[in-house]
Amino acid sequence: MTMKKNFDPQCITFSQMNMIFNARTYYRRLTTWSREYINSRYYGVNAAADLFSRLYFESLEIGNMLEIIFGREISEKYSQYLSQYAITLYNLISAQLDGDTEAVNRYVEQLYENVAQRAAFLETVNPFWDEFEYYNLLGTYTHYIIELANALAANDINRIMELYDLVKAHTNLMGDVFAQGLYDYITSGVQIDYGLENVECVTYDQINTIYEIRMFWFELVTWVRIYMLSIYLEIGDSEIILTRLRQVPVDYINVLRRILGDQISDDYIDLFNIYIDLIVAFIDAQIEGNIEEINRLTQLFYENEQERAAFLAAINPFWEERELRNRLRNLLHATIDESTTFLSGDYARNVDIFSRILAQAESMSNYLAQGLFNYINYIQEDSLDI
Structure with missing residues (x-):
């Protein structure tokens, strides 16, 4: 009988937190590329082949995580199941576009067969992963992706936004179950003493707060x-x-206020409102070909970026202004390039840029998460010294 040693909800270490975050992020990225690919098929974006490649290789990423712990053979076997998911989704959308109802039903059935195969395989690999639980998790996720495809096909933005929130919550759960199973497997037979002194950790509620802050950059x-x-x-x-x-x-x-309190003033919200206003105005100026306005807005972008970096650095000693400014500058440049390639119709390059933006968002979120983890432990230690 396998005995689970659940994450201590009162003391989750930085490495455990990263394990949870990485698993959650995988499913979020998979959803992002699924949505991008589905969009490209229904709306005739020329980069559909490039986006399918992104989706295909993104789906294999979790197999790479498995290789470190379970070895190449298991990783490759699971990757085969994952690649089949991407291929079947491709075939499903093709059948929808062709109006072939019989084929649509067949590919939907194949998607759920793939769910059953993956769930059964995961249980054979790791006794801390349950086939029934994974069948429900993967099945629900697949249902949401199919519903998302239908909503995108109908251009139903309200349903798309509803599904976006449902998938976001569900991928968090999937990531937690995956990370918990890995943790149980790695530490099986090992006595974990959370009573040790000088172990920096945060509560499970705190990591959920950090994660919400971390995922802001993906959301943005x-x-x-x-x-x-x-x-x-x-x-x-x-x-x-x-x-x-x-x-x-x-x-x-x-x-953010849950951790940093009243230091987060409404001025910070104003800075983001300005940033969004600048994005809207910049896109309009690009469409109009107004070079003078583009240059003016670009300068305002830089000023806004510097103010946001200075604000964050002033409220947390574990965030450096120069580092924040550089990260925000890189993200700004990529966002401008993203808009430019949409305007020019260079969709292949646009996909590359968006991939870079996602990587920058993940890097920024990692940096902020590290700073928040350090800040929480610093505050806790400081309160004990009083």
């Missing part, structure tokens, strides 16, 4: 891109999407 770049798609390719209602985009920094700042 995702909704900026969805807004660009609505303007350049007329996918969805741009006003509804812009309203959702404006809500992203509001949610982020409200969560």
